[in-house]
Amino acid sequence: MEILMMIAGTVVEQLQKPTLAFLIAGMMLAALGARFEIPQSIYKFIVILLLLKVGMSAGISxxxxxxxSFLVPASLAILVGIAIVFLGSRSLARWNGVSRVDxxxxxxxxxxxxxxxLAAGMAVLDDSNIYYEGFIGALYPFMDVAALVTAIMLAKLSAARQAAVTVYPGRDGAASIGSTGAPTPIGASMGGSGLIREILVDTLRSPAISALITGLALGVLxxxxxxxxxxxxxxxRGLLSILMLIMGMEAWTRLAELRKVAHAYVLYGLVAPILHGLLGFGAGLAAHHLTGFSEGGVILLALMAAxxxxxxxxxxxxGALPEANSSAYVGTSTGLGTPVAILSIPLFIGLADLVF
Known part of the structure; x- marks a missing residue:
């Protein structure tokens, strides 16, 4: 009971910090129907500046x-990203009423x-004077790309397996597969090095990853x-507070989209961030025992996983799965996953206090 009270006290204390307070304020504004609005172009500009800052900080470190000390947590970040997708493929993707691709x-x-x-977590740790390695921001692409590639590959392979496939020789002698309509080359449906390369290129060209990698390169070179x-x-800090306000409003708005999809998404959006965060926390502890990874590093790796x-x-x-229902995956991610993850920062700080 004493442990639970200590964690609860940490949670309450951290919720009063500016970063989390602005997130909650944004949710309140949206709930009250306020006409407060920040242009999308400004939002994108803020995100790019924050990621350049995180990238440069990581590159310098x-x-x-x-x-x-860097390669061990980076490798663990890759494994955590892949593990989270496989957990989802065994749980949410198999839920009644949920299509596998969604x-x-x-x-x-x-x-x-x-x-x-991640930026919010760094700000909270800075406010709490908790040390973390400067290269933490460099772990972002490792987990991010690993998870996206794994999810898209599994979805493509699943779609190919579920189709009523017939293998037969084509006119030019090349093997093809198809159910109805024109045959499809096996390599195109079943994936391969070309598909993986395409996914990697699309992911690395996305604005967020591009800004982060640019900052990393500037910091290193x-x-x-x-x-x-x-x-x-x-x-x-000022830009982050505005971003948290925007995200709070966006999260509340996205909640309405979850009404269009199965209730399984609501449960997943509420529970998964905590379970994934605990998985990341365990990976961080492994890195701590192997290389002396810091308490703050463990917390931030848990937060990235969450x-x-x-x-x-x-x-x-x-772009890769146009047939997937965006109301399902964006609504669950932004509407529930993001606020739950940010609000779980105090939980992981409390757990770290118990362990370290």
Whole structure:
């Protein structure tokens, strides 16, 4: 009971911090029907600036970091992203009333990472004076790309298996498959290196990943400390507070979309972030025992696992799986997954206090 009271006290304390307070304020504004609105172009600009800042910070730290200390959590981030998608394929994607492609699309977003949630977590840890490795932001692409590639590959393979497939020789002697209509080349339906390469390219070209990788490259290959300290770092908290306000309003609005899909998505959106976060927390502890990964690093790896992609993931999924229901995967991710993940930051801080 004492442990639960301590965690509850940590949760209440963290909810009063500016980052989480702005998220809740945004949800309240939307619930009250306020006509408060921030243009989409400004929202995108804020996201790009935040990701450039996170990327440069990570790049500067990687330049001075021990290789093993970085590669171990990076490898674990990949495994966590893949594991989350496979968990979704065994749970949500098999739920009655949920199509497999919709379930896998949703699991893909939940395995990928929310840049804004990661930025919020960093701000909360900074406010609490909890140390974390500067290269944490560099783990984002590893988990993000691994989850999206896995989800899209599983969805493509599942769709091919479910089709009534007949294999027969084509006119030119090449093997083809098809059910009705024109035959489809086996390689096109069943996936392969070409499909994986296409998914990787689309993901890496997304605005969020592009900005983050650009910041990483600048931090590793150049000397951006002057502009970083004079421009990006001072703006970070103010821009993040506006982003949290926007996300709170967006989350409340997206909740209405969940009425169009099965109630399984509501349960998944509420429970999955916590379970995924615990999986990430366990991976972080493994990295801690192997390389001395910090308490803050463990918390942020848990938060990345708990988060669901709200920037890079949706356009990637929409482009690769156009048949998936966007109301299902975007509504679940943005409407429930994102606020649950952000509000779980105090929970993981409380768990870390017990362990460290």
């Amino acid at each position: 990687i330049r001075n970091a021990d290789t093993l 379930g896998l699309a949703t699991a893909g977003l939940f395995g990928a990472v929310s840049a804004s949630t 150049s000397d951006p400390e002057t502009v970083y300290k004079s421009f990006y770092e001072p703006l970070f 988060s669901s992609s709200d920037i890079s993931g949706p356009p990637t999924i929409r």
